[in-house]
Amino acid sequence: MSGNNHQYAFFLGCIAPNRYPGIEAAAIQTSKNVGIDLLPLKGASCCPAPGAFGSIDLNVWYAMAARNLVLAEQMKMDIALVCNGCYKSIWEVNHKLKHNDELRDGVNEVLKEIDMEFKGTIDVWHLAELYYDPKVVGVKKIADSVKRPLTGSKVAVHYGCHLMKPGKERHFGDTENPMWMEELVAALGAEPVQYRNKMQCCGAGGGVRGYDITHALDITNEKLINLQEVGADALTEVCPFCQLQYDRGQIEIQDKFGVSWGLPVLHYNELLGLAQGMSPDELALDLHAVDVEPFLKKIL
Amino acid sequence: MAEDKYKEARIGVFLCHCGTNIAGTIDIDAVREYAKTIPNVVVVDNYAYMCSTPGQNKIADAIKEQNLTGIVVAACTPRLHEPTFRNATAAGGLNPFRFEMANIRDQNSWVHMHQPEEATEKAKDAVRIAVAKASLLEDLIPKSVPVEKTAMVVGGGVGGMQAALDLADAGIKTYLVEKSPTIGGRMSQLDKTFPTLDCSQCILTPKMVDVYRNKNIELLTYTEVEAVEGYIGNFDVTLRKKARGVLTPAEAEARGIVGGGCTGCGDCAEVCPVIKPNPFELGMAPRKAIYIYHPQVSPLIYTVDFDSCVKCGLCVESCGDKKAIDLDAKDELITVKVGTAILALGYDIYPIEKKFEWGYKNYDNVITSLEFERLICASGPTGGHLIRPSDGETPKRIAFVLCAGSRDNTDTGKPYCSRFCCMYSLKHAHQIIEKIPGAVPYIFYMDIRSFGKMYEEFYYRIQNEGAKFIRGRVANITEDPVTKNLHVNAEDTLLGRPIDMEVDMVVLAAAIQPSAETEKTRRLFGVSCSQDGWLLEAHPKLNPCGTTTAGVYLAGVCQGPKDIPDTVAQAEGAASAASIPIHKGEVELEPYFAVCLEDKCAGCGMCVYQCPYSALSLVEKDGRTVMHVTEAKCKGCGTCGGFCPGGAIWMQHFASPQIVAQIDAFLLGGEQ
């Protein structure tokens, strides 16, 4: 741990640590390489899942997310995380409670029962935005950290919904045709490719994946058609839940619709890990449902 | 000042029933009985309609019979009937400013309809307060100022041109100030005009020539308003004549160049090596550093764009003996005096690229309606052939996106309806059906607002010609990266089905907004604007051409979106309104201005900076420095009067003792 590094409490969520642990390992290692230390946020829980909890009772969603926020407040540290769903819960509840006294009082009423109080003393960040922000890391530093450029590969970006939308509450600017993640991809030496309806949802959110899996997969499939059209070698995203939907989803699409794509799907941290020289084993890429090998062949 | 020629106040109070408007809620008898007990009140009367002739007669008669010194009418609002009752007061032989109104209708019976008792009590308070003021009112004499017999119109679009022509035809010398090198405005960029489909240039060009030729119009193109001083009847307007670099024949003659000056031959532009996009063609065609917007410009004088001119001198050479070009020209400031002014500043197209979802400036084949006008116009950059910017092909399937940025309450849109985009989109649909065999216009709309004369009939006609109407606002547009075709996504709300429509071209009926310099110019003239930036009329219904600044009027879109017929109608209205003070020769100013009590004034001058209308100055008088009020500029706002530490400023009709008496009357409930 170097003295000058930025330090954040690392909010893990569920899917990264419990289904794609390579993302967790990669996030810690790749961040360290660009000057960010991710420290354990002990006792954190599910963010909780914004689709499921928000749909049932928004008040529970606020309170549960607030508990996670208080853990970081107690560490006196901003939160960094790697999942858009977590961002929706943790960032948005933090934002709402900071700006809405009535909500905050209601939540603190409940937190009192477990000797906690939401104070609103920290901020919440997605690692991707920290990577892009020149005040923290910046595209140049990302590029400088690359040891094995991903030259020769075409990588498409799925931004996901809950990081940047609803745009009026967030701070990312253009939500219709953003390009900042493409810059992060280009920094790794890959060629970012554009495809139709880039900003469309993966299909999994809002509980739809669990409620009506074929509906969710049909949305995913539409995006895979558009990705196929432009010949992407891999899709990258910054949300393990989107990753699950695209990665396992392709197997399910094969099962249910008889359509196969074979498009490798990698979290940006996994991609960054590869570019910084981590081996596929160090990233547990073998846990991916869709074989990543064809992509690795392009770049190794 | 406060000294009174009347020994004691004798007040008459008149209560109006306003039919049942007031009497239906307020107990008039109770108020009448109460009013009799108020000090100074000598007569109390009531009537069904005080504003009627019998009602007014009651006032005049009572003044004569009872030797009254002040009148209180408890009725509607001063806005509606103050002039009426002032006249009645004067008819009784009293100075009309000895009248005070108590509003017991709009601010009482109408809002407290369900609390008659409280309303009655409130009416008693209002009458008592009015009596307190009426007891201290003084005679005031309105001042007259002479009016300069010239006018100015700022903005040379169709609105400004019409206003200038009307003023000039009424015999008034008029300065027409236009910031660009030619008059004509947006209308000269249009191809045809709805609903009659006459050619825009054909009906506009004669007007432009008329303006140029009219002896009473002094046309000042390439000129901007720099400063405005003065008040109605006597505005001193400083104008910046921007360096044009080309002399008119008259200017040439003044410099002793006989037979010289620009003839509009264009030899200079031929040789000019600098190529720039022509803003008139919205950047779709080139121009040189020495240029005209289009062949019909008025005046037909070339202009040098000094920002891009490289001063090679080739044009000077080619101009030859006409010696029209002066590459060392500098901006020139001139000041003119005018009696009244009309603002006709027009509009700009909203930067619709801010609506990222429609991809304007990102997708080649998404254009705005104004660009469409230029592309479909025979004198436009493509000679009237509508083509796709991506490949020059003729589009067959064209989607029109209505309400693009209008009726939009987000921070990337405008909340209002832009009012002419429905109609011009119908026109555009007609134009492509007429010009391109097999072309189909798809109009995505929320409502078709075809409210004008023969407009709904025009809608019927276009529908009959085969335009397809889809009731749904466009959600987003995506581009096929290979064909550059566009996919328009929306819901057909009548079918209740989402649509993905592949088209060759999309035309955005972009919202409009006040033109770039409207804000600056309106401030110079002291004109207010509404929240959305359009200039504010004096009254939305009863005074739509006037402003709250006396002597300044509005014409055309700068007051709010409107089409050509409405623009011209308002321009004629504004011209008429602007000519009235000039024809009268003098204007009466309400005597509500500040008066300096010179013996109390310390000459500190702090009030001078407080006054928002620059009405105050310091002058030397009898060896002392005292404040001086330019009465015509003072609006009686009271800022200075409330501020003066020495109490040396007397606000006529709203003097401190009068206001204090009103407050006392309210707080003390009538007890002295």
Add this chain to the structure above:
Amino acid sequence: MAVKKDYKDQKLAEKLRDRKYYIPDSNPEFLKEVEKIGQTPAHMCYQCGTCTGSCPSAPRSSYRIRLFMRKAVLGLEEEALTDPDLWLCTTCYSCTDRCPRDLAPTDAIMAMRNLAFKRDIVPRNFLQTVQLIYKSGHGVPNNDANRAARKKLGLDEEPETTHKYPEYLPGIQKILDHYKLKENADRILAEGA
């Protein structure tokens, strides 16, 4: 209220059911509740369809977000809350980003789902997530295969969450119990089984 025809034949009764909108069909409180929970003035919707045109769920189903907005405005509570399409919103927020009236249709849907839940209308998978979190703190908990993979990566078998620090679980359970969430989830799942 819809005309009651008392036809004996159930099929015919359904086929010929009165489909008119009557004022008593509507519950004006419904709109108020949707607006309060969703924190969006749904009554300002002018039915432009931008939302449906943006919606990834619309092209593949009968789900029309615009119609849910309409039902909220008209107070058609019963129709809105019992419609299975209510659960097809992926909460992608495209509609919210583009709504020209600056509304948040997504949040109106969330509010309607909250109201449906109060009537025990909720898909089972949502409740199963509640149960999992009550038990482990995670909606997607750890498993043996994953533990092995974590170990290979040099990570602790259990992540630094409630998995590694189960002493945090009672706090979570207290919050869920405060809202009787677990209790209701168990009950509804049992009733449905």
